[in-house]
Amino acid sequence: MKDEIKQESGVDNSRLEELLKEMDAGLVEPAKKEEFLKLFKESQLFMPIILSDEWLKGIEDSKPGETRTVGENAGFSINYLKLEGDKRAVPLFTSTELMESTGLQSSCIAFYMEDLADMLKQTDKYSLVAxxxxxxxxxxxPIDSFLNLFESADEEEEVIKNILAILEKHSxxxxxxxxLVFRSDENFMKEQAVNGIFVPHVPFRASTNPDFQKELKYTNILLIPEGKRILFVGSVVGEDSFNTFIAPLTEFEIVEEVDEFTTVWKIGAQPFYE
Known part of the structure; x- marks a missing residue:
């Protein structure tokens, strides 16, 4: 029956589900993470939605195969998940069976992730893709990470070029x-460090707000000594965003591993400014 449903909908995310199982068990190698992100970007996932009254109007009286005409107010809204505070998450499911297994009774739509990204770029209501x-x-x-998956190489290169120019002039x-603090769901700073030193090859973002993105798994505390350079943009973006940039090629050296999820780093050489 499941195979029949997949054939009818044209959506088969079985490989994506296999990779999610491996990720949950902590068994995913870098190559498989790349495979997951590639598949995820190209996939269609099921998103719970709430249909508008205009859309639902007369649907009970319609006949199978009948073409219905709806007004301009017909549409849907995301049946979102509530997080801490006023934050919202966009729920996505690899299959309708998984969605139903949660007890969620909702209409849903199969969305290509690229189309969803285009839609989410138009709003700031959501902080997470679940x-x-x-x-x-x-x-x-995080919603920013999701949207960044769909930035073209040219757009990303132009953004980095502009940031580098600002770093050089206004640090x-x-x-x-x-x-400063930097948090993430992946412990990539530590994973990419060589002999305890992490060197980013693009401008590195951090925050002066110690509670920024506190819901994320890994916390990196960045100690910046007197005499080092940073670009502070807090007057523009405020405390609820990354408000500090650190130049690429800056050396971050591990000072202390507080626990499994918290690492303290100290900034060293900054060859970008030499």
Whole structure:
């Protein structure tokens, strides 16, 4: 029966589900992470929706195969998940069976992820994309990371070029020691560090707000000594966004591993400014 449903809908995310199982067990190698992201970008996932009254009007009286005409107000809204505070998550399921297994009774639509990204670019209501929430194949992705998957190489290159120019012209020399915070769902700073030193090849974002993105799994505390350079944009973006940029090729050296999820780093050489 499941195979018949997949054939009718044309949506088969079985490989994506296999990779999610491996990710949940902590067995995913970098190559498989890349495969997952590639598949995810190209996939169609089922998104719970709430149909508008205009859409539902007269649907009970319509006949199979009948063409219905609806007004301009016909549409849908995302049947979102509520997170802490006023934050919202966009729920996505790899199959309708998984969605139904959570007890969620909702209309749904099969959405290509690229189309969803185009839609989400138009709003700031959502902070997370939740894949198969409340199931044993659950995964999450911050909305910024999700949208970045669909940025073209040219757009990304242009953004980085502009940031580099601003870093070169407007970075300030610190007159005192400060600390910043960077959080993520992946411990990539530590994973990519060589002999305890992490070197980003693109501008690195952080925040002066110690509670910024506190819901994410890994916390990196960045100690910036007096005399080092940063670009602070807090007056523009505020505390609820990354408000500090650190130049590429800056060396971050591990000072202390507080626990499994928290690492303290100290900034060293900054060859970008030499």
């Amino acid at each position: 894949i198969n929430p409340l199931t044993n194949l659950e995964a999450g992705m 300030v020399v610190l007159e005192e020691n400060i600390s």
